[in-house]
Amino acid sequence: MKKSLAMKVISLLIALSMLFSLTACGSKDTKEETTSTSTSSVPGENTSDTEEIVDPLGKYDPVIELTAWRSQDASMEFFDGDTIDNNIWTRGWENELGIKIKYVWVVPDTQFEQKLNVAISSGDLPDLMVVPSKQLKDLAENDQLHDLTEVYEKYASPMVKDISNQDPVSFNTAKIGGRLMAIPCMDSSHGQIPILWYRADWAKKLGLNEPKTMQDIIAMAEAFTKNDPDGNNKNDTYGIAMSKNFLIPTEAVGGLKGFFNGFHAYPKAWIKDSSGNLAYGSIQPEVKDALLQLQKLYKDGIIDKEFGVKDTAKVVEDVVSDKVGILFGFMFNPLYPLLDNINQNLDAEWIPVPIPSVDDRLAVPMTSVPVVNYCAVNKDCKYPEALIKLTNFYVDKIDPNSPNYDINYVTVEGESIILNYSFINFNAPNKNLQMHLNIKEALKTGDESVLITPEEKTNYGRILRYQQGERPQWPAAAIFGLETSAFEIIHKYIQNNNLIYDAFYGAPTDTMSEKMATLNQREEEVFTRIVLGDPIDEFDKFVSDWKKLGGDQITKEVNERFAE
Ligand SMILES: [Ca+2]
Known part of the structure; x- marks a missing residue:
């Protein structure tokens, strides 16, 4: 029961928001090159060139065929004789939109990017192309894509536009030079927003109020360590959950992203500096302040002496067995791992609070762009608006606020994710x-x-x-x-x-691919050793080394990539 509840909510909250399907849009019967340029020529359906009323779900008659490529999740299942080429989604596209999708190839997720790169370099592009951001940029720079700015404005349904407006930062990652070059596979960024969870029953027992500042949290962590919050007369608890991956922003249990954010620090992320350029968060002075505080906490036994060798699972054990009372986590932590503690200890009570600040500046928590893939239209494709219609159709079927909402497009008995039969995903961030x-x-x-x-x-x-x-x-x-x-x-x-x-998203830059793994390893080693007691000067040395050993070049590339 417990498991299935957790599984269900997880699949709704997390799986739904993290399953991306991939594909692409290419050319095929698009040899009739001529139409290529004029963005406004939208043949194929009821378009006369008067100011016609556009139907966001208008059907092509006769049916048009568009080619695409796609990847397939290993866990994808089909029922009743359905296949990737013939299922509720493909039938819906054909019967309701008059669009027949023909996949030029389908590969497992793990082979997708390689296959994609080969196809792109061979120039063999289908009408519709699902691509990560790097390939999107390359294709756009090679003038191989339709500019969708106008067709989007004209054809996108009000619901699609509403979804885009819920997270403009993410939607705008599909713009290059201010032009919309693809439809981003939208999703929610809320799962990566830091939230602080603490043991309210322990706080109550020790007479502590709800923490408002980082100093309150540190005082609470100290009390959780030294004042026997579980009342067993043993010195067997500590303050703040921390794993050896504490620097990794996505670390679900034992990460310290929220802690750093409370110091206005953003390790492993890219932020705008005072001059408006992008800079690497880990080399900023605020990180040094946070590391100094961690060093002190470690010395005082308020963070786990063993954190340097503890993986996520080990930290989860501590949380579940009443060993630790403060978790810098995320919105999903009640499902993992707090529920196990709640079920095991009937006194346990966890309360979430906003990330507190170390000074009089408000702490600004960091999230990241959730878009992984983009669907673009081959410049030779005669029907660029078809992609917008497919996006409209997706939202029309899966958004419960839509009059045409149909659960059969989403799931089979709450288990299989039928949603991913669609190569376009466009999920509401909110x-x-x-x-x-x-x-x-x-x-x-x-x-x-x-x-x-x-x-x-x-x-x-x-x-x-x-x-x-x-x-x-x-x-x-x-x-x-x-x-x-x-x-x-x-x-x-x-x-x-x-x-x-986080100002950076998408594929690594060239020098990142080459050097970031080494730089990351060095960063994690140096920062961990500082927490364990190395002189803080090591931080400054790390910063200058990082710059010399590729960091400056990476910074240059990041700024080039994200320059407007
Ligand atoms: Ca105790």
């Missing part, structure tokens, strides 16, 4: 936030008619059951609930515009 807002409204007023999606109803039901004493339903309350929930905090960050994105 889906989970909206779920929180609707649930909150229903909890406040008792009016359940504000709950729209099946997920919202399910999570609302779980929260009611939790309120009636069903402890295993706690994650729904901790993530989506009325007060002290993760999304309550995320919503405040967003309302206050108090959020920053």
